[in-house]
Amino acid sequence: MDDTTAAQPSEPPDGAESRGSDVVGAPSAASPVPTPGFTNLSAPDPVVASPSESARALAFAAILIGGLLGGLVGFGIGDVLYPDSTWSAVGALAGALTGAVGLGVLANLTLRAMNEWKTATHPESDEQHDSTSSAS
Secondary structure, rough: OOOOHHHHOOOOOOOOOOOOOOOOOOOOOOOOOOOOOOOOOOOOOOOOOOOHHHHHHHHHHHHHHHHHHHHHHHHHHHHHHHOOOOHHHHHHHHHHHHHHHHHHHHHHHHHHHHHHHHHHHOOOOOOOOOOOOOOO
């Protein structure tokens, strides 16, 4: 096979036309895509779904208290199992991390559930969350 035949573009088989586009169903320049006849569409105002500052502060305080109590439990276990060693400090660190991470996961799930409960209304329902509907 010589290089001159490989460089030539392939032609369509006998009886087939070339449409100018290799993509099946792609619109050509002669037929523009029709636009729908919708006008003046407006989306409802978004509902603020963030938890309140007091709920976030309470969750943060719970994480701190959980870390502190986990550290105390870890220190107690390390001190009972290995007295006169540094394992009580390792136990306190492991307990504090475990308690804080566990309560962090719990606080995250609780705040997400609060958000979902707060915003779980159908967008087309009669109840509106913005202040404009209550003024009329």
